[in-house]
């Protein structure tokens with residue numbers, strides 16, 4: 001008899017799928033959440049790939065975009081499961097400042113050129129073995145200065161909106177130069193094209209369907225609503241304790257807890273992590289990206305534009321990116337904030353939030369703009385099961401740090417979006433990392449299952 005423990009999430013399901021493809025079926029998947037996907041209680045975030053009913057339709061609280069077609073594994077799953085999407089086009093954008101609509105073509109071109117130039121600069125510097133820079137320093141070296149509100153807003157839309165952190169704290173070599181891992185480069189057949197998921201079953205459907213196919217009738221291998229409190233690991237096995245009193249013992253565990261959970265100490269590891277692991281964990285950035293869903297009594301914005309970018313005259317990143325939702329029957333807008341603004345918005349009362357967004361909308365659209373009648377804000381930063389929305393490679397994080405971040409401790413392996421060297425932060429990164437770590441685990445298992453191994457996967 002043999003068991004592997006896996007913790008859930010996209011990376012956990014990918015890991016389990018990889019094991020099963022090699023006839024290793026003795027795994028258990030565990031998660032604190034009650035569902036792999038499925039129904040959602042309003043404003044309760046259940047996973048980083050999750051949807052909620054809002055404005056009479058399903059809207060995504062976490063991941064929403066699929067980056068790249070063809071050999072992108074997430075795109076393949078979307079096609080396999082008939083996920084409904086619409087093309088997303090960042091160039092379909094109208095700019096606004098505090099006086100209304102404004103022109104920004106020249107600045108936009110300048111920024112796009114600077115972004116390309118810093119990619120080349122990073123390549124050159126890495127070839128020469130030069131020290132990493134912040135993306136801010138690199139942008140300045142290439143002649144880009146965010147010295148007006150409109151320039152700051154353009155920069156935000158092209159940078160912070162993807163990486164969820166500003167150029168000051170972001171690594172040039174590992175994050176900025178690689179677009180934060182959104183573009184899959186090591187698969188020859190990935191073709192450009194970003195899709196926005198609008199499926200009524202939710203984006204998480206692809207994970208739920210994969211999990212159902214994986215487990216078949218044997219649902220005993222999926223252990224939900226089970227919050228892990230302690231993980232004891234060593235050279236011989238891994239023992240996991242849950243808050244409901246359950247205890248799991250296995251020969252191997254694949255731990256996919258989000259980075260912020262590993263940083264937080266909410267789960268106790270025994271023995272405690274060695275100093276090289278702690279340094280790597282605390283050096284990687286767990287950051288927050290918050291979607292603010294708003295429903296209005298009537299539509300007052302044009303529908304032929306996908307994005308509105310607002311340049312606040314006082315504060316960079318003050319409700320800067322707005323998205324129209326023409327596929328929804330109800331008048332709904334989604335605004336995004338990141339980083340410190342996310343933390344602030346998560347803690348605000350709905351009334352204060354309503355007041356602030358209405359003020360911004362009136363600056364953009366004039367007196368015809370009205371206050372939203374309903375607002376939905378998912379909580380990531382203050383949710384102990386996540387602690388952030390995803391990771392970013394900050395300045396000061398070396399490749400060696402990242403190798404230490406994912407390095408296994410005895411029988412305890414680590415997988416998940418933050419562990420992906422190239423695609424950290426993204427769903428495809430989580431999926432690909434789950435596959436990779438499970439392949440590495442397979443190589444360490446005894447050839448004969450009768451020798452007895454237990455694999456234990458945490459979702």
Ligand SMILES: Cc1cc2nc3c(=O)[nH]c(=O)nc-3n(C[C@H](O)[C@H](O)[C@H](O)COP(=O)(O)OP(=O)(O)OC[C@H]3O[C@@H](n4cnc5c(N)ncnc54)[C@H](O)[C@@H]3O)c2cc1C
Nearest residue numbers: 009010011032062063064065228389416417426427430459
């Ligand atoms: C707001 C937002 C927007 C995003 N947008 C995109 C996007 O458009 N495109 C894209 O590619 N990516 C996007 N992402 C990132 C993507 O969703 C994640 O990278 C990916 O889902 C992470 O998968 P994972 O398996 O690494 O971790 P997770 O899915 O977080 O899995 C880890 C699991 O660990 C569980 N857990 C935590 N603590 C415990 C405990 N004590 N006991 C038991 N279980 C526990 C959690 O419940 C969780 O289910 C977004 C994320 C967010 C939050």
